[in-house]
Amino acid sequence: MKKLWNIMVVDDEEVMRESLAAWLREDGYSVDSAESGKEAIEKTKLKEYAIYFVDLKMPGGYDGIETMMEIRKTQPEASIIIVTAYATVDTAITAMKEGAQEYIVKPCNPEEISLLVSRIIKIKNLQRENSILRKKLTKQYSFCDIISKNPKMMEIFGLIKEVASLRSTVMIQGESGTGKELIARAIHFSGDRSTKPFVGVSCAALTESLLESELFGHEKGSFTGATGQKKGKFEIADGGTIFLDEIGDISPKLQLNLLRILQERNFYRVGGSEQINVDVRVIAATNKDLEDAVHQGIFPDDLFYRLNVINIHLPSLRDRKEDIPLLVHNFIEHIGPELGREVNDISEGALKILLNHNWPGNVRELENAVERAIVTCKTKVLTEDDFVFLNTHGNEKKQWSVPPELTLEEIENQAITATLQRTHGNIKEASTILGVDRSTLYDRIKKYNLPRN
């Protein structure tokens, strides 16, 4: 393991520099030396060193402390040992304050240096092992590019495996940025249709007529500009899967067309009279409450039930905060090389900021934040300073105030209703959140005649 680690000795006195370097080489380390702080800083840009022995007093340019501070800028994980012949409490305190790992007085007892180096290398080996294990863990918690160890997400992964090879329609609900398309792709690529096309359409991006033509195709001359026949997405996806994102935004006319294709498995191109039969699995997604839209009569209930055969409700990122470290490390691993930036870790302080953020834009917002931090980051480790752009004020929870003119019972009724909605009718979870036992919650549900979901 020793040969994996490089050590740098920085001392203006050749005899000191070379004797320590030679002694460390006998121990199997790869050792370079520099006769000045400036030379060491230059070498730091070309090669990574696990340990630096830096002499405190060096003439001209950088002294030991300044050299250490410069090295820290490019190699913050390196361990720096300040070496001096003239020990004073003040210099020792300054060295340690500025981030030196150790402070030793020369000449040292050989045992002292041996123990010091082996202790640091032991920690470095553990850190390296930790990083390898973390990567393995990410693999373990990843399913078709989706990373999570959240129990609800694990349940979803299980459901995806079960339904992947069925033809049943799937409805994916979840806030914007929770990864609805990734789930749709996971369903497609884990099932029998994986070798056939996966076609995605964003229903909100197009006007009614354009979306109709996009989905079902058109015949030549069917409308101004239709200069030739065009196949629609349903035809292109034949044998595979069509992913209809933002399904809640389609017009009533298209809702009917869609209902027909789900019932009959056939359709007509715009301006066409030939019935086209297709074998397409439909996966729909929305960030809207479609059930509510059905109740309000905005979305037809028969289409809703046709689409909602298998329902997947994706939790928001704030409901699966345990995934934030896994996701961040995964983004660092992938985005860094893509942007040509050598960033390989995140500090605990920075991770704390990310864990405390509310993430209204969910995983997509987190990914963008990490990408932005990697672009502006000046070291190999993302720190708190790289995330100052996260608007902490806008993220603070709004002060809750009691709605005026409500009775205590009405407030209780609202609190229970909201909690049951949030837990999708899960009594156990809702009673834990509300801090009452289950029997009390059942009593209140009965008392206020509340729907379970």
Next chain:
Amino acid sequence: MKAIYLAPFGIIDEDVMSTLEICIWQIFGYEVKRMSNLADAVSAFDPKTEQYNSTPFLKDLIRRVPKDAEKVLGITNCDLFIPMLSFVFGHAQLNGPVAAISLARLHQKFYHLPENKNLFLHRVMKEAVHELGHTFGLIHCSDARCAMSLSNAIQQVDKKTEELCANCSILFEDINKHIRRGNGMEI
């Protein structure tokens, strides 16, 4: 075939010299020859610590390497140090032609204990094999019984043997093959 030379600085006990001749021949398989006695490197003396800097000893040896020498091992009674460390049992040029060992801290009397010649000679052999091993390119070994294990204190010297462990022996054989090939010798 080239030889390993023993270079005594000052007067070195004959038992030390003859023990080393046998031990080095047995471990490394080289003929062992003696150089005439050399004077201790006076410039190496540090009056503050009353010790000798080992680097001038090695420099002195480099100047005197005989033509037929594969390696030269200096032996001194002086207490050696290198500028960064408070003392060393020996000092070698990794992959180089010369090494030196100090006998000062190998005596029991250094630790205010009754002298034990047998123990002392074993310590001398261990340190000689260790430093010569470095000149052949061997680095410290994690096997505490191997002569190449690191000794920062006399207890660690006593724990090891004067022999190379199986791994270090294989490494030495490989290195030695290259050396002999370089010297135009048949293997």
